[in-house]
Amino acid sequence: MQSEMIRDDFAFFNHSDLVYLDSASTTQKPKSVLEAMDAYNTQYCANIHRSSHGLGNAATSKYETAREIIGKFLHVGDKSEIIFTKGVTEGINLVAQSYAKEHASCVIISALEHHSNILPWQQIKKPLHVIQTKENLTPDLEHFESLLAQNPNALVALIHTSNAFGITHPIKEMIALAHRYGAKVLIDAAQSASHMPINISDLDADFLVISGHKLYGPTGIGALYIKKDLHPLCNPYQVGGGAIMQVFYDHTEYLPIPYMYESGTPNIAGAIGFGAAIEYLQSVGYAYIAKHEQNIIAYALEQLSQIEDILFYTQVASMQSNISFNISNIHHHDLGILLDKQKVQVRVGHHCVQPTMRFLGIDGTVRVSVGIYTNKADIDQFIKALKRSIAMLKG
Amino acid sequence: MQEKLENYIEELSLFDDIMDKYEYIIDLGKRAPSLRENEKIDEYKIQGCQSSVWIIKELREGKLYFKTDSDTVIVRGLARILGDIFAAHLPQEILNFDTKELEKLGLQEIISPVRLNGFTSMINKIYQYAKDENRG
Numbered sequence: 209m210q211s212e213m214i215r216d217d218f219a220f221f222n223h224s225d226l227v228y229l230d231s232a233s234t235t236q237k238p239k240s241v242l243e244a245m246d247a248y249n250t251q252y253c254a255n256i257h258r259s260s261h262g263l264g265n266a267a268t269s270k271y272e273t274a275r276e277i278i279g280k281f282l283h284v285g286d287k288s289e290i291i292f293t294k295g296v297t298e299g300i301n302l303v304a305q306s307y308a309k310e311h312a313s314c315v316i317i318s319a320l321e322h323h324s325n326i327l328p329w330q331q332i333k334k335p336l337h338v339i340q341t342k343e344n345l346t347p348d349l350e351h352f353e354s355l356l357a358q359n360p361n362a363l364v365a366l367i368h369t370s371n372a373f374g375i376t377h378p379i380k381e382m383i384a385l386a387h388r389y390g391a392k393v394l395i396d397a398a399q400s401a402s403h404m405p406i407n408i409s410d411l412d413a414d415f416l417v418i419s420g421h422k423l424y425g426p427t428g429i430g431a432l433y434i435k436k437d438l439h440p441l442c443n444p445y446q447v448g449g450g451a452i453m454q455v456f457y458d459h460t461e462y463l464p465i466p467y468m469y470e471s472g473t474p475n476i477a478g479a480i481g482f483g484a485a486i487e488y489l490q491s492v493g494y495a496y497i498a499k500h501e502q503n504i505i506a507y508a509l510e511q512l513s514q515i516e517d518i519l520f521y522t523q524v525a526s527m528q529s530n531i532s533f534n535i536s537n538i539h540h541h542d543l544g545i546l547l548d549k550q551k552v553q554v555r556v557g558h559h560c561v562q563p564t565m566r567f568l569g570i571d572g573t574v575r576v577s578v579g580i581y582t583n584k585a586d587i588d589q590f591i592k593a594l595k596r597s598i599a600m601l602k603g
Numbered sequence: 604m605q606e607k608l609e610n611y612i613e614e615l616s617l618f619d620d621i622m623d624k625y626e627y628i629i630d631l632g633k634r635a636p637s638l639r640e641n642e643k644i645d646e647y648k649i650q651g652c653q654s655s656v657w658i659i660k661e662l663r664e665g666k667l668y669f670k671t672d673s674d675t676v677i678v679r680g681l682a683r684i685l686g687d688i689f690a691a692h693l694p695q696e697i698l699n700f701d702t703k704e705l706e707k708l709g710l711q712e713i714i715s716p717v718r719l720n721g722f723t724s725m726i727n728k729i730y731q732y733a734k735d736e737n738r739g
């Protein structure tokens with residue numbers, strides 16, 4: 209069965225008897241990613257874009273190939289639109305400081321944003337407008353439109369799939385609406401990219417961010433897409449060696465994007481591992497991924513729905529890739545501790561969306577998230593452990 | 604303190620299955636008296652825990668007693684154990700007690716050590732109360 213073959217690609221499952229249901233936090237890494245990083249470190253370790261010897265050229269070429277792989281993966285027109293970052297958080301900070309600070313009048317966000325898509329805008333002291341939600345946490349598009357109408361030159365910054373509640377925003381429609389009012393749009397695809405294909409040309413996003421470690425790649429590496437047309441408007445961010453054409457004591461001429469934003473020695477092994485992770489994902493294919501994960505989520509939801517006093521915060525059918533819930537009168541931390549003792553790794557707490565939790569009048573949930581390696585046995589063990597935990601805590 | 608601690612260590616050691624140990628702590632948590640809502644204020648709250656924990660001191664005839672509560676039942680049970688171990692002792696006795704001894708309970712891991720260790724924070728709060736009393 210393909211799912212067992214996929215599981216074999218991940219060394220973690222050979223070493224561990226834990227049930228890993230926290231892939232939304234970070235995914236396990238397949239052997240091919242580890243091997244690609246190992247090859248860089250052991251066979252052609254050299255700095256890139258600097259050392260013109262053969263070894264340096266080999267490293268540069270692999271690093272740039274990774275950029276190409278990621279560019280194609282996201283369907284971008286030109287690989288210079290892909291900037292390597294540390295991850296989504298750094299990508300959003302970069303857009304805030306280098307673009308939004310000067311060119312955005314305010315920032316419009318959804319009510320489901322991760323703290324990483326709130327704090328960077330506070331840092332540049334831009335007014336934040338939050339799109340109201342309708343029942344089940346879906347965005348109120350009429351309210352969104354009224355915000356766009358009232359706020360010319362806004363930057364819209366939207367989470368694609370919610371890390372805390374598993375629902376996916378209709379971003380294509382929201383991007384088109386924002387563009388009609390002249391706003392630019394940043395998409396936080398941290399959670400969606402591992403579960404569904406992202407086609408930037410089709411979506412017409414202006415900025416888009418992803419993290420390697422949520423895509424079966426290493427930690428400390430991510431990518432930021434900036435639409436070519438906007439490159440002339442983007443200012444230098446963290447500056448230094450590697451980003452320049454010519455330096456004088458009184459001024460500097462910078463290289464074009466992406467190099468302007470990749471000063472200092474980057475995470476070379478990380479970028480190469482990231483490229484390998486994307487190749488791995490593509491070898492599995494989204495057709496399989498979507499079908500498999502939807503099956504697993506549906507299987508989990510079917511059993512969860514039968515549990516007495518379970519509370520969901522969005523429509524059951526709209527939860528993709530992760531499921532968030534509480535059991536009434538039981539604290540999520542108690543469930544987290546008991547599940548952990550039964551070898552089930554889930555995340556409990558506010559999931560970095562405190563304003564959303566406050567809106568719902570709760571301080572956290574239990575979140576179960578799946579990846580391409582999750583199987584029904586994982587869900588069975590989780591449900592069994594959950595039932596036992598509830599029985600211990602009730603009454 | 605030593606005697607009560609040893610009682611708890613003995614009781615907890617009876618459980619072969621870790622889940623039974625938790626059952627015991629949960630049971631203590633469920634039976635422990637709750638604080639009133641107006642007692643759950645920041646002054647009594649333990650900083651650095653993922654869940655909310657409050658410890659209030661009471662002084663009777665020079666000896667310290669502790670009222671404890673938490674929004675999670677497991678931590679409530681744990682706070683109850685600590686409060687009980689230190690109850691009815693002079694502040695100086697508490698300060699003389701070697702906290703390393705408490706590690707023998709094997710409960711440090713219960714409050715997840717994300718960022719700050721909640722178990723240590725609770726003990727620190729009790730020590731702080733003892734220090735305050737000692738100073739007068």
Ligand SMILES: Cc1ncc(COP(=O)(O)O)c(C=O)c1O
Pocket residue numbers: 232233294295296297298322324325367369370371396398399419560
């Ligand atoms: C939706 C979303 N945005 C942003 C982030 C931050 O990503 P990173 O920690 O990789 O920078 C996360 C990760 O938890 C996320 O789920």
